[in-house]
Amino acid sequence: MESHSEPYDQLFKIVLIGDTGVGKTCIVSRYIKGVFPKKNSATIGVEFAAKNLRLKSGLRVKAQIWDTAGQERYLAITTAHYRRAIGALVVYDICKRESFLNCEKWINDMKSQADPEITIMLVGNKVDSATEETRQVQKQEAAEYASKNKVLFCETSALSDINVNGAFEQLLNTIDDVKIHNPQNNNRIGIGLKGVDAEKLEEEDNGCSC
Known part of the structure; x- marks a missing residue:
């Protein structure tokens, strides 16, 4: 490093990206x-x-790395930062099934805006807090969903520093x-920015109001 x-x-x-409270900010901090x-505390904007x-x-x-708010009222702000993103982590809480079901919306939003x-x-x-009683999304189910949608998959714990x-x-x-x-991808916008292009992107993004 x-x-x-x-x-x-x-x-x-x-x-x-992902629902509020799933631990995006904690993952970034870790x-x-x-x-x-x-x-x-909840992220405000980005x-x-x-x-x-x-x-x-x-x-x-x-x-x-851009940590976006999950609240609906910040959607216009957060989606503006999808521009020129080369990768995304779509985060859900394995103990909150609704946050997993909402991942389809987050993924579709990302693909349409980026x-x-x-x-x-x-x-x-939040694998640290999952037990047989509290886990609402099984690892196999999520892995199959990821495979079907051609995205990568893993489970983490920001609290316990797992993965x-x-x-x-x-x-x-x-x-x-x-x-x-x-x-075939070398000339695509947003793919492997370097030199002047990278400096320009940093200036544009750092100058935003979050």
Whole structure:
């Protein structure tokens, strides 16, 4: 892992979407800072974080991560940030079935507002609190849904630090494998931005009102 101030070869814009309360902000905090936030308040609009890392291929990547609010009243704000996203984590709470059922809407919204070929991972969060009585979404059901919709899948716990790094690393390495090293995708907008294009995207996004 590298400091976010280090140079990088490519900028990957990643967004986290899903219902409110599923743990998106906690996942970002665990990945970026390595800690679970002491105070867990609802995200207002969109929050931004970044992390530099080296992928399996050796590519140095800056992951620009956007944590979006799940409330309906912020939808216009959050969907505006889907633009030029190269990957997305669609998060649900495995103990709240409604949040899983709503993933279809989130995925469709993402594909309609961003690149239809965006790399998406379905993430079942809060495995730490799941028991036979409390779990409402079985892992096999979610895995089959992900396979049917051609998206990646994993389960995590931001609280217990289970598979959070693995989720991001799998998503980022998949983007690298499928998009960056596929010659047919090299000229697509939003795929592997670098140099001036990456700096321009950062300026545009950082200048937004969230």
